[in-house]
Amino acid sequence: MTMTRTDKIVATLLAFCAAIAAVSAFAAKADAETYSNGFQMSKFKVELKGWQKTTFINSDNPADVCDPGNYSSGEEKVTFTSKPIVINATYMAGERNPNFFTGKTLGIPTKAVVTRSYHPWIPGPMPAECGDNGGGVENSTTHYDCGTKTVKGFEVKLEYSAEKRDKLLLVSDSTDDPFDECPGGVFGFPELISYGAHEAEIGADLSQKELFDPQFQKWISLANGVSRIKNAEYGEKTTVHWDVAFTRLKH
Numbered sequence: 001m002t003m004t005r006t007d008k009i010v011a012t013l014l015a016f017c018a019a020i021a022a023v024s025a026f027a028a029k030a031d032a033e034t035y036s037n038g039f040q041m042s043k044f045k046v047e048l049k050g051w052q053k054t055t056f057i058n059s060d061n062p063a064d065v066c067d068p069g070n071y072s073s074g075e076e077k078v079t080f081t082s083k084p085i086v087i088n089a090t091y092m093a094g095e096r097n098p099n100f101f102t103g104k105t106l107g108i109p110t111k112a113v114v115t116r117s118y119h120p121w122i123p124g125p126m127p128a129e130c131g132d133n134g135g136g137v138e139n140s141t142t143h144y145d146c147g148t149k150t151v152k153g154f155e156v157k158l159e160y161s162a163e164k165r166d167k168l169l170l171v172s173d174s175t176d177d178p179f180d181e182c183p184g185g186v187f188g189f190p191e192l193i194s195y196g197a198h199e200a201e202i203g204a205d206l207s208q209k210e211l212f213d214p215q216f217q218k219w220i221s222l223a224n225g226v227s228r229i230k231n232a233e234y235g236e237k238t239t240v241h242w243d244v245a246f247t248r249l250k251h
Contacts (some may be wrong), residue, residue: 038093039213043249048108048156049081050170050223050242052193055183058121060233066130071121074182078155078189080112080242086249087158089211097160098208107155107173113150114189118182146182156192158244160208161201168206168221169194170242185236186229193240196225202240211246220245 016107053076085108091098102108120142154174161167173191187193198203202225210216222243229236 002119012122035246040091042089042212042214044087044089045084045247046087046108047082047084047160047245048110048158048170048242049079050240051077051079052238052240053077054185054188054236056234056236058234065127072119072183074116074118074184076114076184078112078114080110080156082108082110082156085109086121089209091212096165098211100158106157106159108157110154110156112151112154112189113148114151114178116179116182116188118144118184118186119147120144126251141180142181144182145180149178151176151178151190153155153185154190161203163201164203166205166207167201167203168223169201169203170223170243170244185238186234187227187238189238193225193227194229196240200225202227204242204244214248216248218245 009081015251020163055073055075058070085102088101088206089098089107090101100106124196154155154172156170156172159169159171161169171190171194172192176190177184177188202223206219206221210219220243225240227236227238227240
């Protein structure tokens, strides 16, 4: 059968459209690589900042006349921020959550500023029959190093929740307290709070599907929450906020 001129034009247009579709598919694959074994990878520029505020108070009543009790209290505020940093998100089929890599590590270095105050309750003189039990003496001579301290290179990590698929968490493995003689709360710095009231996780919503979808180029994820400890002898409240900005990069 002989093709007419109109048939040839239509065939040419169809071939052109198919070529454009193939190029688009290749570009999408380059932005969020997917391999035959189910491995996926995307690259992002990430900027992170946040803060958390904590107040605590002890209400430990004296057990007897020789027990000074404990009515100390304190406050802490932590702010942290990162410089723009490149991270890779990787995912293998069959796993529940992707992983985030910063170079060869999982950590994102930040600059943290920690301001902490502590208010000890110093009892009066203990009865003579109590002897030298340290009732208030140690507190009255301790030099507290409270105030504001800067911690450079405070590493935090982004990771997905093991409990909720699209919940992004921020955690720290650091155990270094910049204060030697300034008691903090139970969850004081360098702890980053991940659980709030009723054991609900404090995190940001970030769809894993969108993370590897090249059509999503930039977004900001926010996390807010309040954590509380309350019993007869101790009370603590921590308010948490952090946000992370993702900008997709080409490989």
